[in-house]
Amino acid sequence: MGFKDELKREVRNAVKDVEKEAHQTWKIDYKGHGIEITHQLKEEHLIIDGITVDMNKRKTVFSHIMPYSKLSGTLDLGDGVMHKIFVKLGGYIRFNCIVKIDNDTVLDHSLKLDFLPWNHKDKIVPFIQQQIETHSKIVDDHLPDDEYVYDENHPRMAAGLSDLIVDDIPTPFYVKKLLKLFKKQLNHPTNRTRKATYGEIITDHIASYRDDFIERFQQAEWDEALVQQEALWLLEHSAHREVVKFSIIVLGCTNCEQYKELLYTLGMHEEFTSYVTFALKNGTKEANQHIWQLAQSVHGWGKIAAIEQLEATTPEIKRWLLTMGCENNIPSEYVAYICAIKGELAIALYEETISKELYDGIGLIIQTLLNGDVEHDIEDYLFENAVLFRFVNHARIHCITLEDIYPLMIISEYVNDEEIWEEKLEDEWKQQERASIQQAIQPYINDPKWSKLTTLTQS
Secondary structure, three states: OOHHHHHHHHHHHHHHHHHHHHOEEEEEEEOOEEEEEEEOOOEEEEEEOOEEEEEEEOOOHHHHHOOEEEEEEEEEOOOOOEEEEEEEEEOOOEEEEEEEEOOEEEEEEEEEOOOOOOOOOOOHHHHHHHHHHHHOOOOOOOOOOHHHHOEOOEOOOOOOOHHHHOOOOOOOOHHHHHHHHHHHHHHOOOHHHHHHHHHHHOOOOHHHOHHHHHHHHHHHOOOHHHHHHHHHHHHHHOOOHHHHHHHHHHHHOOOOHHHHHHHHHHHOOOOOHHHHHHHHHHHOOOHHHHHHHHHHHOOOHHHHHHHHHOOOOOHHHHHHHHHOOOOOOOOHHHOHHHHHHHOOHHHHHOOOOOOHHHHHHHHHHHHHHHHOOOOOOHHHHHHHOOHHHHHHHHHHHHOOOHHHHHHHHHHHHHHOOHHHHHHHOOOHHHHHHHHHHHHHHHHHHHOOHHHHHHHHHHO
């Protein structure tokens, strides 16, 4: 995306903020009659007893160069006199709404326009908490700030994906500046200092400076109580996802044991899972159990992030990695090798018999490793541990349906692909292993029952 498109988005978002700040409503109950004044960026209305009696419209936002605007109408109190209503709106430093009825002031309200970046927007943390309280899971992974993040040039992405493809070249001196602003916020927690920190956070993606920030932050050794206080304040007020991520990272750089449940709740949304796993591992006790629970609760990029941080310390976790680790909404090639290594797939296949669930899970991992674009040298892993041969051996019990034969077909295609094996002609050991697999697998491939099952399925 070019500079013009990026600038266009920034201007659009700035206008949205101004529109939300400018949107104000005043209501008056005057002698049994309802008077309502509404002000928006491009229009104002005077409404009496539910009927609009006057309005102003502007063609552009630049019309606000004129400091004041006026509205007027009449009010029938049933006394035979038409009472005049005058409304004056506007101001330079403060926004004023003055309402007079027959020259008597009935409302004189002055409002300071702070343009705080978190004001007039839905907050992200309560949005997530409400879903978890209602459904015990995230049922809608949209976030309240989607309108600021996505547009015609920025199509919506799956939660958690954007951080994986963001430009990882940090803005020069950005972390140093951000830490300086946060230090001022810690020492003087006011709207002014918080606004400065908040505004700086939302100008960049934390994924591009995360590691540098963590290293420098931990070196700072600031008062932990103050750090947690301001991180929680930012979380409570955050209407932008980058502020949530920043706050989670900051909490994770402290002893955040007492906030474990809050962090876990935020981690249920896959936009934040990778940040929560860091915070749990770095700042809480027995974090691995919570990370495992997270891995079982999410089904996209968050699951991959959780599995990457998960330590397979128990047989239950290892079995889950092999049976359910690759069951995901995201293509399994991103996590298949990790599940195989952490779940000790090769050792599991050494058992004389394995369960059908384990057979299916390992079958998915194997076909992913052979089919997918996996960033590992999987051939040495598969052959040195006799993974393929041992898996075929277990097929004698579990290969019953068409779904069961599919991993064997993938293995057969692989070991019979002459183009692949032409490069390994001099590798006598692998050639012997290949021949053993071919011999073991061929009876399954040649079994005529598969053609019968295919015919029945099609009919």
